[in-house]
Amino acid sequence: MLIEKFKIEELNNELLSDHRRKLNAVAPLVRNVEDVLQKLIDFQIAIPSWALGAGGTRFGRFSIGGEPRNLEDKIEDVGLLHALNRSSGAISLHIPWDIPGNINSIRALAAQYGLRFDAVNSNTFQDQPDQQHSYKFGSLQHVDKAVRQQAIDHNIEVIRHGIELGSESLTVWLSDGSCFPGQLNFRKAFQNTLEGLHEIYKALPENWKMFVEYKAYEPNFYSMSVGDWGQSYLYASKLGPKAYTLVDLGHHLPNANIEQIVSLLLMEGKLGGFHFNDSKYGDDDLTVGSINPYQLFLIFNELVEGMDAKGMTHATDLGWMIDASHNVKDPLEDLLQSVEAIKIAYAQALLIDANELADARNNNDVVRCQEILQDAYRTDVRPLVAEARLRAGGVLRPLQVTRQLKIREQLIKQRGLKTVATGL
Numbered sequence: 471m472l473i474e475k476f477k478i479e480e481l482n483n484e485l486l487s488d489h490r491r492k493l494n495a496v497a498p499l500v501r502n503v504e505d506v507l508q509k510l511i512d513f514q515i516a517i518p519s520w521a522l523g524a525g526g527t528r529f530g531r532f533s534i535g536g537e538p539r540n541l542e543d544k545i546e547d548v549g550l551l552h553a554l555n556r557s558s559g560a561i562s563l564h565i566p567w568d569i570p571g572n573i574n575s576i577r578a579l580a581a582q583y584g585l586r587f588d589a590v591n592s593n594t595f596q597d598q599p600d601q602q603h604s605y606k607f608g609s610l611q612h613v614d615k616a617v618r619q620q621a622i623d624h625n626i627e628v629i630r631h632g633i634e635l636g637s638e639s640l641t642v643w644l645s646d647g648s649c650f651p652g653q654l655n656f657r658k659a660f661q662n663t664l665e666g667l668h669e670i671y672k673a674l675p676e677n678w679k680m681f682v683e684y685k686a687y688e689p690n691f692y693s694m695s696v697g698d699w700g701q702s703y704l705y706a707s708k709l710g711p712k713a714y715t716l717v718d719l720g721h722h723l724p725n726a727n728i729e730q731i732v733s734l735l736l737m738e739g740k741l742g743g744f745h746f747n748d749s750k751y752g753d754d755d756l757t758v759g760s761i762n763p764y765q766l767f768l769i770f771n772e773l774v775e776g777m778d779a780k781g782m783t784h785a786t787d788l789g790w791m792i793d794a795s796h797n798v799k800d801p802l803e804d805l806l807q808s809v810e811a812i813k814i815a816y817a818q819a820l821l822i823d824a825n826e827l828a829d830a831r832n833n834n835d836v837v838r839c840q841e842i843l844q845d846a847y848r849t850d851v852r853p854l855v856a857e858a859r860l861r862a863g864g865v866l867r868p869l870q871v872t873r874q875l876k877i878r879e880q881l882i883k884q885r886g887l888k889t890v891a892t893g894l
């Protein structure tokens with residue numbers, strides 16, 4: 471579904487005076503407002519191809535209607551998000567959920583919407599109908615070499631698809647681990663996994679990165695073979711300079727200090743990418759910023775500070791992606807909310823004066839440290855985010871427009887009520 475340029479202008483015009491009033495209130499408070507706006511314009515967050523349909527739990531799944539029926543529909547949905555917010559300019563594919571059929575037409579379609587292909591993701595956590603060996607007891611960690619080889623071959627196949635699409639990174643998330651004590655020799659599982667990752671690493675093109683994603687638990691509940699950032703860091707370090715740790719916000723044990731993890735990984739040059747979501751208990755895959763927006767801001771504070779310390783480019787030197795599921799919300803609306811929450815946290819982090827904070831720290835002025843952070847966090851930066859969107863050609867209020875234009879109703883008309891998208 472394409473939204474005409476004139477329509478966007480028309481919708482914005484109605485809201486312009488209200489927007490200007492709000493922007494004029496906040497802009498003078500910001501030191502480097504033009505710089506902040508440019509950084510916001512540049513910052514793009516990839517949308518995963520598996521997050522465009524209704525999600526579910528093991529207890530059930532409730533369709534929302536008009537869900538994408540194929541990869542083309544998914545690209546169209548991300549194109550729509552990007553037209554509205556100008557911040558979702560990339561799509562990340564999960565193989566084999568979304569194997570591109572005709573590569574040229576898929577690439578052309580994405581280009582038409584101004585989208586690029588972000589990291590490709592492999593899947594050795596489910597058995598596919600035509601698969602020879604089962605991953606029931608793991609993939610790269612498996613005691614049987616044939617299973618390990620199958621998982622290696624699959625990852626290399628995913629890289630091949632990625633090359634065709636123009637992706638430049640592979641994300642490997644392994645569900646490998648054990649459910650019961652005694653089931654696994656931890657050392658052997660680690661060594662097998664490392665060996666397999668090495669084989670995959672060797673197949674990476676020169677300019678590619680490999681992201682090793684960790685997760686504390688689920689589907690294995692006693693141990694995970696890439697269970698935390700320490701293990702991921704160990705693999706990434708042993709693999710070489712193209713391997714990095716990927717942080718998925720929902721993959722930690724309760725109360726983990728994710729901002730500290732981020733800071734240290736950045737310091738070591740081993741932070742590769744992000745999967746944004748939010749959670750109350752675990753890997754809840756909730757809308758970014760819906761539960762703990764302050765934590766998100768603190769994470770962005772470390773990201774901005776850590777990237778600046780290394781002279782990195784915020785928009786392009788790390789992989790930014792949403793990884794969420796939508797059980798009760800319309801996925802398109804949910805994703806718009808997530809992107810907005812990320813941009814707000816990023817904008818707030820950009821407000822912090824690093825020198826002022828350093829000074830307060832050096833004087834052990836704990837109170838001032840907190841004030842500096844919370845001043846930024848409590849600044850209403852939404853008009854800045856909206857202004858960046860406006861300048862980039864998007865709409866001032868994406869959510870409102872989605873409803874005004876009756877997007878879901880139109881998709882249901884176009885695709886039908888009972889469509890099911892591939893994914894979990």
Ligand code: PSV
Nearest residue numbers: 520591643683718753793894
């Ligand atoms: C695993 O929970 C994960 O976060 C990985 O990134 C997978 O690729 C994705 O979710 C699958 O939904």
Ligand code: MN
Nearest residue numbers: 683718745793
């Ligand atoms: Mn993830």
